[in-house]
Amino acid sequence: MKTILFLTALACAMPAFADARDGMAEAERAGFDAYLASPVYAARLADLVARAKPLFFAGCETLAQEKTGTIVLTPVHMGTDGVPKDGKWKSSVLVNGCGKERIVNAFFVVGGDSNVHFILTYPGTTLADPALQRDTVMYVLMAAMIKSMDCKKQTVINTRFVSFGEASEQSKTAAAIQQAVPAGGEVREVWAVDACGKFLEVTVRFLKNATGTTISASNKDVVEITPEQAAKP
Numbered sequence: 001m002k003t004i005l006f007l008t009a010l011a012c013a014m015p016a017f018a019d020a021r022d023g024m025a026e027a028e029r030a031g032f033d034a035y036l037a038s039p040v041y042a043a044r045l046a047d048l049v050a051r052a053k054p055l056f057f058a059g060c061e062t063l064a065q066e067k068t069g070t071i072v073l074t075p076v077h078m079g080t081d082g083v084p085k086d087g088k089w090k091s092s093v094l095v096n097g098c099g100k101e102r103i104v105n106a107f108f109v110v111g112g113d114s115n116v117h118f119i120l121t122y123p124g125t126t127l128a129d130p131a132l133q134r135d136t137v138m139y140v141l142m143a144a145m146i147k148s149m150d151c152k153k154q155t156v157i158n159t160r161f162v163s164f165g166e167a168s169e170q171s172k173t174a175a176a177i178q179q180a181v182p183a184g185g186e187v188r189e190v191w192a193v194d195a196c197g198k199f200l201e202v203t204v205r206f207l208k209n210a211t212g213t214t215i216s217a218s219n220k221d222v223v224e225i226t227p228e229q230a231a232k233p
Contacts, residue, residue, distance in 0.1 A: 023075040031078035036070055038082070044118065048106045049095055051120050056157055060098035068093045073107075086110045091118075094233065101233040102158065124159030124233065126189055128206070132213065139217040140191045140202045146219040148195030157230065158192040162203075192230055199230035 021029055035041055049065055057063055069092045076087030093104045102123040107130055111117050119130050128136060141154050148154060164187045187206040192199060203221035207214040 020072040020075050024072070024077075028076065028078055031082065032072070032076045032084065035078065035082055035084060036068075040083070044108075044116065045091065045093055048091075048118055048120055049093060049104060052095070052102070052104045052123070053097075055120075055155075056102050056104070056123055057095070057097045057100060060100070063095050063097035066094040066096060084110050084116060085114060100231040103233050122156055122159050122191075124192075125161040126159035126191070127161055127187060128159075128189075132206075132215075136191070136204060136206075136215050136217075139215050140193060140204060143202045143217040143219045144193045144195060144200045144222055147200055147222050147224065148193075148198055151196035151198070154193050154195045156191055157194045157199075158233070160190045160192070162188040162190055164188070192225070194230070199225045199227060201225050 071090045073088040076084045079085040088109045090107050095102050095104050104123050105121045106118040108118045121130050121133050137156050189204045190201050191204055192201050201223050202217055205216045
């Protein structure tokens with residue numbers, strides 16, 4: 001079989017998900033933590049889980065939300081009403097349902113209307129931001145297509161950070177993986193695809209350079225996995 005390598009050079013850079021809490025005043029951090037623990041934010045998390053349900057838990061009636069982690073991307077400033085007035089953050093929620101586990105991710109931002117909005121992104125531990133995820137999915141599906149030519153609809157159902165440099169998912173905690181990416185070099189991830197009931201994993205490589213980030217995915221790096229493996233986070 002001919003090997004096909006898909007490459008694209010992007011103007012955006014591989015994001016650095018360093019937690020920006022250190023850039024917030026102590027009172028702001030306390031206020032933001034109180035907001036994250038509030039019923040108002042719990043309702044927003046319920047909204048994002050409901051949004052994720054038809055995409056990543058199709059046909060599942062009941063979902064259980066287990067735990068949430070949050071990374072501050074730009075310092076958050078709180079209003080007197082206890083709601084953020086600016087800033088960006090990412091929240092990841094571990095969700096269980098119908099034998100599947102997913103880390104459901106959303107990026108939150110305070111809009112020009114002073115309301116908190118979120119963008120639901122792909123589940124898992126990818127380090128890519130929403131824009132980079134959007135550009136990556138096309139190359140993942142193109143690589144997977146070689147092994148699923150008879151499938152009319154392929155869907156990315158999970159992502160998994162694998163390594164950068166000397167660090168890997170085996171040697172670093174999940175929190176550390178989410179909070180840092182290398183200053184340069186290659187980041188390797190695996191993206192899982194549901195191709196009409198056949199589950200495939202595609203290796204993706206992100207190479208940071210002076211102009212942005214190059215994405216590469218090859219059909220030779222596509223492997224079939226079991227439904228049980230696909231159900232894991």
